[in-house]
Amino acid sequence: MTAVAAFPNTDAARQEGLKVFVRGLRVEAGIGVYDHEHGRLQTLIIDVTLELSPHDVERLADTVNYETIADAARAIVAEGHVGLVESFAERLALDALSDARVRRVTVRVEKPGALEAAEAAGCEVVYAR
Numbered sequence: 001m002t003a004v005a006a007f008p009n010t011d012a013a014r015q016e017g018l019k020v021f022v023r024g025l026r027v028e029a030g031i032g033v034y035d036h037e038h039g040r041l042q043t044l045i046i047d048v049t050l051e052l053s054p055h056d057v058e059r060l061a062d063t064v065n066y067e068t069i070a071d072a073a074r075a076i077v078a079e080g081h082v083g084l085v086e087s088f089a090e091r092l093a094l095d096a097l098s099d100a101r102v103r104r105v106t107v108r109v110e111k112p113g114a115l116e117a118a119e120a121a122g123c124e125v126v127y128a129r
Contacts, residue, residue: 015054022048022069030081031088031111038081044088044109045120046073050096051104064099072096085109089125097127104128 025048028041048069057063072095082088089107096105105127110120 017054018052018057018063020050020052020064020066020069022046022066025070025073027073027077029077029088031083031085033083042114043112044085045112045122046092046110047106047108048073048092048096049106050099050102052101053103064096064101068099069096085111086123086125089123093125093127097129102129 025046027044027046029044030040031037031042031044050064050069052064055062069092073092076082076088076091076095082091089109092109093105093107096102096107106124107126108122108124110122112120114121
């Protein structure tokens, strides 16, 4: 009987990609299209996944610091009221793509309490180069 290795030969392994993500980032934002949504803050829950080309990562400079994702979301909030979660998600995605290392970005924005009897409503956008 021939023994079978538990794992394939590591010489044959290759990195196919690198993902950096932020999950469950909560921000308080002026958002919404209805009159009762103006002049008040609402919670948004944001998930962002950045896909980078495969490469060695030894230092922070070799990757995308996920703090920049949180900072970008907070900057959008600081700019003032946004009508739609779709607009918020698009702006955050395009900001992420300003880093040339990012090949694809997925941004999901949930707005808890936006729809009665639902845990949350929101959107997900995907952009790629």
